[in-house]
Amino acid sequence: MELILVFLIGVLYAAGVYLILRRSMVRLLLGTILLGNATNILIFLLGNITKGKPPVIEADFKVFRDIYADPVPQALILTAIVISFGLTSFAIVLLKRVYALINTDDLDNLNTPEEEDL
Amino acid sequence: MIDNQIITTVIIHLFTAIIQLAFWRKTLTQRVLSITGSFIALIFSAITFAKVLGGSTLTMTAANWKAPFSIVFVADMLSSTLVLLTAIAALSVSIFSAVGVGRSRMLYGYFPIFHFLIMGLNGAFLTGDIFNLYVWFEVIIISSFVLLTLGGRKTQLEGAVKYMALNMLASTFFLTGIAILYGITGTLNMADLSLKIPQVQDQSIVNLTSIFFLIGFGIKSAVFPLYFWLPSSYHTPPSAVAATFGGLLTKVGIYALFRVFTLIFIPNDFIKAVLLVLAIMTILTGAFGAIIKNNIRRLFSYLIICHIGFIIGGLALYTKVAFAGAIFYLIHDIMVKTNLFLISGLIRQLRGTMNMPKLGGLYAGYPKISLLIAVVLFSLVGIPPLSGFWPKIYLFQAAFTGNNYLFIAALIIGSFVTLYVIAKLWSEVFWKEASAEEPVKDSFQPLNIYRKTLLVLPIGILALTTLFIGLNAEMIIAVTDRISEELLDTGSYVKAVLGK
Numbered sequence: 001m002e003l004i005l006v007f008l009i010g011v012l013y014a015a016g017v018y019l020i021l022r023r024s025m026v027r028l029l030l031g032t033i034l035l036g037n038a039t040n041i042l043i044f045l046l047g048n049i050t051k052g053k054p055p056v057i058e059a060d061f062k063v064f065r066d067i068y069a070d071p072v073p074q075a076l077i078l079t080a081i082v083i084s085f086g087l088t089s090f091a092i093v094l095l096k097r098v099y100a101l102i103n104t105d106d107l108d109n110l111n112t113p114e115e116e117d118l
Numbered sequence: 119m120i121d122n123q124i125i126t127t128v129i130i131h132l133f134t135a136i137i138q139l140a141f142w143r144k145t146l147t148q149r150v151l152s153i154t155g156s157f158i159a160l161i162f163s164a165i166t167f168a169k170v171l172g173g174s175t176l177t178m179t180a181a182n183w184k185a186p187f188s189i190v191f192v193a194d195m196l197s198s199t200l201v202l203l204t205a206i207a208a209l210s211v212s213i214f215s216a217v218g219v220g221r222s223r224m225l226y227g228y229f230p231i232f233h234f235l236i237m238g239l240n241g242a243f244l245t246g247d248i249f250n251l252y253v254w255f256e257v258i259i260i261s262s263f264v265l266l267t268l269g270g271r272k273t274q275l276e277g278a279v280k281y282m283a284l285n286m287l288a289s290t291f292f293l294t295g296i297a298i299l300y301g302i303t304g305t306l307n308m309a310d311l312s313l314k315i316p317q318v319q320d321q322s323i324v325n326l327t328s329i330f331f332l333i334g335f336g337i338k339s340a341v342f343p344l345y346f347w348l349p350s351s352y353h354t355p356p357s358a359v360a361a362t363f364g365g366l367l368t369k370v371g372i373y374a375l376f377r378v379f380t381l382i383f384i385p386n387d388f389i390k391a392v393l394l395v396l397a398i399m400t401i402l403t404g405a406f407g408a409i410i411k412n413n414i415r416r417l418f419s420y421l422i423i424c425h426i427g428f429i430i431g432g433l434a435l436y437t438k439v440a441f442a443g444a445i446f447y448l449i450h451d452i453m454v455k456t457n458l459f460l461i462s463g464l465i466r467q468l469r470g471t472m473n474m475p476k477l478g479g480l481y482a483g484y485p486k487i488s489l490l491i492a493v494v495l496f497s498l499v500g501i502p503p504l505s506g507f508w509p510k511i512y513l514f515q516a517a518f519t520g521n522n523y524l525f526i527a528a529l530i531i532g533s534f535v536t537l538y539v540i541a542k543l544w545s546e547v548f549w550k551e552a553s554a555e556e557p558v559k560d561s562f563q564p565l566n567i568y569r570k571t572l573l574v575l576p577i578g579i580l581a582l583t584t585l586f587i588g589l590n591a592e593m594i595i596a597v598t599d600r601i602s603e604e605l606l607d608t609g610s611y612v613k614a615v616l617g618k
Binding site for chain 2: 020028032035042043046070083087090094095098107112
């Protein structure tokens with residue numbers, strides 16, 4: 001399981017970096033989404049994946065007797081997913097507005113001079 | 119010591135924003151609420167500051183769970199100073215916004231978003247949990263996205279794309295760093311991390327993680343070579359927004375760098391050298407960028423970058439004197455940079471443009487306002503005994519003791535270029551005769567006295583604070599000395615949070 005996740009994270013980071021380096025705005029957006037997801041899976045992986053061991057102390061004991069699934073990484077990922085959802089939806093609307101204004105997807109065309117500079 | 123009062127500044131801004139949302143489209147009520155809220159926050163942050171100054175580091179634990187399991191808020195000397203400065207800057211900006219921001223922007227929620235932004239800044243300065251710091255950073259950037267794009271002009275949106283792309287990337291780096299940090303230590307509390315990081319067997323992975331934080335915070339604080347988003351976005355929004363951004367947003371990145379690289383990662387010689395090279399390059403590129411700009415706000419944007427280099431240099435030297443100089447510079451910089459962007463907004467009100475060749479004759483038209491602005495510009499340049507002068511002595515002294523002559527050279531070049539561009543700005547904007555062909559669009563003169571006061575008063579408040587910092591340097595140095603002691607000896611911070 002860990003090995004699959006390691007490869008998945010690698011592929012997602014590589015694809016994300018490749019897409020961000022392109023000049024197209026849509027690819028930039030997709031790249032940031034992929035990088036964000038790769039990071040979320042990284043948190044998941046580094047929190048030590050444990051299967052079928054909920055973090056609940058058994059009734060007769062005061063401490064954990066066995067290894068347990070760490071709940072903190074899941075809380076972190078959930079927070080990170082919500083945040084990146086908000087940011088991504090803002091980014092989509094922003095890029096759509098920019099596309100409507102300048103009629104191109106090319107990031108190199110984002111240099112309209114200010115009226116005051118002319 | 120546990121004191122729940124430190125969280126009040128965050129709560130005040132949160133509730134100001136929420137109450138303003140209830141008065142959607144009632145711009146007058148929002149303006150009054152904004153100034154009142156910022157004023158109350160200023161009082162409470164001053165109380166926090168006084169408590170920390172007179173006592174020791176204060177903490178607040180969420181839901182009274184013991185640290186390191188709960189999220190802690192920590193007000194040590196550095197945090198409480200920055201919260202106080204944020205409050206002063208926020209009050210000035212909210213007064214200025216009452217007239218300086220167009221009604222159309224206010225109708226679309228300028229004030230609530232502004233208060234959410236300031237809330238995020240306060241939270242970031244106060245939190246003692248690394249993941250919580252990430253969340254506050256996200257609060258800050260989403261608010262700043264909205265403030266930057268509010269109004270929807272073409273140049274604004276174009277600037278916002280660059281700003282958004284690099285800031286989202288910075289957050290990803292930061293989050294990746296947190297993930298690895300949690301993987302190797304199993305904790306997120308910064309004080310606890312400070313104890314656990316030295317125990318990690320493989321220190322090379324610790325150094326690698328620190329680079330993730332360096333890149334993430336480096337983008338946010340506009341350090342070379344990651345600053346390109348700043349000059350291409352800061353000149354686009356209204357001046358009140360640019361003032362908040364220029365004065366406070368890059369500084370929160372610097373605060374995070376200081377916190378992370380003194381408390382969690384103690385930098386080795388290699389990272390110190392990297393920081394020093396970055397500082398020197400930041401100073402030089404910022405300075406040379408400022409020389410060629412004709413738009414006042416673009417010029418100020420490059421000056422921000424140049425002076426960020428001074429502060430990062432102080433961090434890189436990593437001695438008590440260097441920290442004192444860097445923190446003093448940070449204090450001075452927040453006040454002056456906020457004021458510079460407010461001034462650029464005022465100049466636009468007076469003349470209808472911010473392009474230096476088209477400006478002129480302001481001193482003849484408005485001698486009193488010009489003198490007020492001169493005080494700020496002199497402080498920026500660092501004419502003794504004003505506030506920009508004292509931290510530079512400390513930085514020079516620290517660099518001399520460490521034999522870092524390249525950094526001294528960069529400091530001198532940076533200071534001289536600042537002097538040159540400010541002299542150019544003064545002669546172009548204030549002394550030069552106004553050109554006869556250019557029609558003057560003075561939208562300041564027809565305003566009533568009440569509105570005029572609202573525009574000039576915040577600049578006066580900030581200029582007075584700058585004067586106070588410069589003329590009471592002894593007091594500020596006592597504060598910065600204590601800050602640098604606390605930064606170098608993390609024991610007091612750890613003891614305050616963990617109680618051991």
